[in-house]
Structures are given as C-alpha cells and as structure tokens.
Amino acid sequence: MNDYSALEHHTPNRDELRRRKGYKKGLQLSILLLGEKGSGKSTFLNNLCGKHISLSDDDDDEVAKNAAIKKGNAIQDTNAEYKTAHLSPGLRIVTKRVYLNDELGVPITLDIILFPGCGDNVDNSQSSVEIKRYLDQQFENVLKEEVRIKRNTRDTDGRPHVCLYFLKSTPRGVKKFDVELMKTICDKVNLIPIIPKADGLTEAELALHKDIVRQEILQNDIHVFDFKSDNLGETLALYDMDVDSNPGKSKYSRDTKIKDISPFAIICSNAIRTTAENSVEHIREYEWGSLIVEDQTTSDFIYLKAILLGSHLQELKDVTNNVLYENYRAEILTEKKIHCDIPNYSYMDEGSRESISNVSTRRSSSSRTLGNLDLNDENAYKIYKEIDEKNKIIEDYQKKIDSLERMLTGPDKSKA
Numbered sequence: 001m002n003d004y005s006a007l008e009h010h011t012p013n014r015d016e017l018r019r020r021k022g023y024k025k026g027l028q029l030s031i032l033l034l035g036e037k038g039s040g041k042s043t044f045l046n047n048l049c050g051k052h053i054s055l056s057d058d059d060d061d062e063v064a065k066n067a068a069i070k071k072g073n074a075i076q077d078t079n080a081e082y083k084t085a086h087l088s089p090g091l092r093i094v095t096k097r098v099y100l101n102d103e104l105g106v107p108i109t110l111d112i113i114l115f116p117g118c119g120d121n122v123d124n125s126q127s128s129v130e131i132k133r134y135l136d137q138q139f140e141n142v143l144k145e146e147v148r149i150k151r152n153t154r155d156t157d158g159r160p161h162v163c164l165y166f167l168k169s170t171p172r173g174v175k176k177f178d179v180e181l182m183k184t185i186c187d188k189v190n191l192i193p194i195i196p197k198a199d200g201l202t203e204a205e206l207a208l209h210k211d212i213v214r215q216e217i218l219q220n221d222i223h224v225f226d227f228k229s230d231n232l233g234e235t236l237a238l239y240d241m242d243v244d245s246n247p248g249k250s251k252y253s254r255d256t257k258i259k260d261i262s263p264f265a266i267i268c269s270n271a272i273r274t275t276a277e278n279s280v281e282h283i284r285e286y287e288w289g290s291l292i293v294e295d296q297t298t299s300d301f302i303y304l305k306a307i308l309l310g311s312h313l314q315e316l317k318d319v320t321n322n323v324l325y326e327n328y329r330a331e332i333l334t335e336k337k338i339h340c341d342i343p344n345y346s347y348m349d350e351g352s353r354e355s356i357s358n359v360s361t362r363r364s365s366s367s368r369t370l371g372n373l374d375l376n377d378e379n380a381y382k383i384y385k386e387i388d389e390k391n392k393i394i395e396d397y398q399k400k401i402d403s404l405e406r407m408l409t410g411p412d413k414s415k416a
C-alpha cells in the first residue's frame with residue numbers, strides 16, 4: 001500500500017538536510033494561477049498548502065492588496081451573486097501570502113497571485129493586456145531597484161516564478177482566449193499547463209485532451225517551462241517516495257520524463273479524511289467509492305506538488321531571474337540605450353575621472369571643482385558619488401548588451 005502521508009510527515013534524510021542547510025531563512029515561491037471561474041484553482045491551492053486558503057478580498061489582513069485593475073461591471077454584492085450573474089465581472093487581482101509547514105525541514109513562504117474575472121467576461125480582450133502589463137510592471141520594479149544605490153530587492157520583487165494555467169477541457173479543445181493569453185505571457189513567467197478536474201474524463205478522453213493541449217502549445221509557439229530530461233524518480237526521491245509502478249496502477253515509471261507528463265492532469269477536493277496512521281488526506285467521493293487526491297495513481301497532483309515545493313522550486317526562481325528577467329532587461333536597455341543627462345564616467349577625461357574616484361581623499365585638500373560643482377561641497381560630493389556608482393552600473397549593462405548582441409550576430413549563433 002502507498003504511503004499517502006509521506007509529504008505530510010517526511011523526515012529529511014542526511015543528504016537532504018545537508019543540501020538544505022543553506023536555506024536557513026526558508027524558501028519563497030510566487031505562484032500565479034490563471035484559469036476561468038470554477039476551474040478548480042482554490043481547491044488546488046487548498047490541497048497544495050494542506051489547509052484552507054481564504055482568497056476573499058477582505059477576510060483578513062493577510063490579503064496584501066486587492067487593487068481593482070479594471071472594474072468594468074464588477075460585482076458589488078457578493079452575497080447575491082445570482083442578481084449580477086449576467087454582468088461581466090471585470091478583472092481584479094488578489095494576492096495572498098501563505099506560510100507552509102516545514103515538510104522537508106525548511107519553511108516555505110508561498111505568495112499567491114490570482115486574477116479573478118480572467119476569461120469570464122463577455123469581452124476578454126483587455127484581460128491579457130492587463131495581465132501582461134502586471135508582469136512587465138514586476139520586471140520594471142526590479143530593474144528600477146537595481147540601479148538604485150541602496151537596493152531593497154526583497155520588498156520590490158513581485159515577480160511570479162511560475163504560472164499554473166488551468167485549462168478546462170471542452171469539446172472544442174483549448175479556448176482561443178486561453179491560447180492567446182498563454183502566448184502573451186509565456187515569455188514573462190514560467191508557464192505550466194494544468195488540466196483540472198481530470199476525474200470528469202475517461203482515460204481515452206484525458207489522453208486526447210493532453211494531446212490537443214500539447215499540439216496547441218506547439219502550433220502557437222507557446223513557451224512552457226522546460227523540464228529538460230528530468231525524471232519523476234528524482235523528484236519523488238526528495239520526499240523519500242518512489243513511483244508506484246505496481247502493475248495496473250501508475251502509468252508512469254521512475255524514468256518517466258516530467259515533460260512527457262505535462263500538461264499535468266489533476267484531481268482535487270476540499271474533503272478531508274484522517275487515516276488510521278493519523279495522517280490527513282484529501283478525498284473526492286463518488287457514488288461508486290472515493291479517490292485520494294494525494295494518491296499518485298489517481299492523478300498527477302502529487303507529482304506537481306513535489307515539483308513546485310521541492311525538486312524544481314529553485315530552478316523556477318533561477319529561470320525567472322536569469323532567463324526571463326534578463327531577456328526583459330536586455331530588451332529594455334537595448335531599446336532605450338539609456339539616455340542619461342549626467343556626465344558619463346567612461347567618456348570623461350582622465351583628470352575628471354580621477355577626481356571622482358579619489359574624491360574622498362581630496363575632500364580635505366584645497367578647493368577643487370569638476371564641471372560646475374565644487375567637490376568640497378557636501379551635496380556635490382554626494383551627487384558625484386551617485387554618478388560614479390550609476391555609471392559603473394551602466395557600463396556593466398552596456399557590456400552585457402554588447403555580449404548579447406555579439407551572441408545574436410556572431411558566427412557562433414547556431415551553436416548558442
């Protein structure tokens with residue numbers, strides 16, 4: 001029998017403890033959930049976090065913000081939804097911070113971002129624009145913070161590290177709106193497509209729907225998160241679990257490539273049952289019996305959970321920072337070529353450059369000036385220090401842009 005409680009009561013082994021020793025402050029992950037109303041996002045979150053996550057706008061002070069992006073015909077009376085069911089809900093943003101239990105010896109702070117109303121309006125044309133603008137804004141905030149002398153990257157970094165896109169199966173395959181939105185945002189966030197409520201599909205229907213989603217992704221050049229050649233065995237080993245390869249049970253083996261499972265087909269539920277071993281599991285009940293959400297033979301849920309909170313957490317963050325954000329930054333800086341009306345350190349004559357870099361040693365010496373400013377003046381000194389720092393940063397950017405341009409135009413392009 002499977003140990004369904006393994007994720008809840010995992011005792012980290014020695015290797016695991018050593019590997020994670022560095023993460024004294026705990027881990028943090030930002031998840032963006034997209035998908036139409038009723039696609040199962042809240043239920044999935046409850047199952048992922050192992051507790052009920054309240055996502056209403058005003059329930060407690062954990063809701064960081066609930067800014068109305070575009071009110072449209074936003075529903076006001078939430079207790080009487082039937083009265084306004086014919087109106088378009090507009091698009092809002094809800095963010096929530098959740099602190100997760102120390103399953104693998106390290107606490108995880110999960111930042112959740114949702115866009116209620118996304119895809120639920122009669123006219124959804126503005127939704128993708130607004131969501132892309134939000135993602136760009138997060139990159140812009142980080143870029144702005146980077147060029148400040150005193151940086152505060154912790155509070156300004158709101159970049160989601162992964163977007164779980166809930167694609168409800170329809171007889172017509174993937175909705176056009178979902179394809180367009182995925183296309184719009186796939187270069188801004190790591191995209192992982194999800195097929196929710198997989199219990200509503202037969203095995204053949206699920207296989208067909210997975211194929212349809214894969215084809216849409218390929219045909220529309222949608223970039224999803226690249227799991228490379230990572231296999232399931234490694235992911236589950238982190239939790240001291242193995243792929244249940246009992247004959248007739250799991251469709252997967254230890255060597256199954258994660259990319260071959262995607263899109264992840266999940267089954268979730270808010271109903272909880274405590275087992276004889278005192279562990280808690282989520283169950284979905286039917287007339288014919290029940291399914292355990294955490295059972296790896298039921299759906300892909302447990303693999304997805306292990307990927308997000310364990311094996312690929314750091315990689316999702318690294319790709320966000322080193323690939324998606326770097327592309328954005330190179331694009332913006334190439335476009336703007338940074339027009340600064342401050343004196344450029346690299347183009348100053350030797351004397352001027354020297355007077356900036358050695359300014360501190362000269363402050364006590366006889367009065368000196370650079371341009372129109374007196375270096376003995378306290379304010380002028382501060383300004384020149386700032387210019388010096390900024391010019392160094394600009395030079396670094398320029399070097400990166402140059403090397404990127406060389407990569408794009410150089411003879412080794414095909415190898416890159």
Ligand SMILES: Nc1nc2c(ncn2[C@@H]2O[C@H](COP(=O)(O)OP(=O)(O)OP(=O)(O)O)[C@@H](O)[C@H]2O)c(=O)[nH]1
Nearest residue numbers: 036037038039040041042043197198199266267268
């Ligand atoms: N059959 C089945 N029902 C599910 C599953 N997951 C969620 N549901 C049900 O679907 C309904 C909607 O689920 P929610 O989690 O509230 O969906 P949501 O996407 O958060 O919806 P909004 O909050 O309205 O945007 C609920 O009644 C859930 O119990 C599943 O895997 N299978």
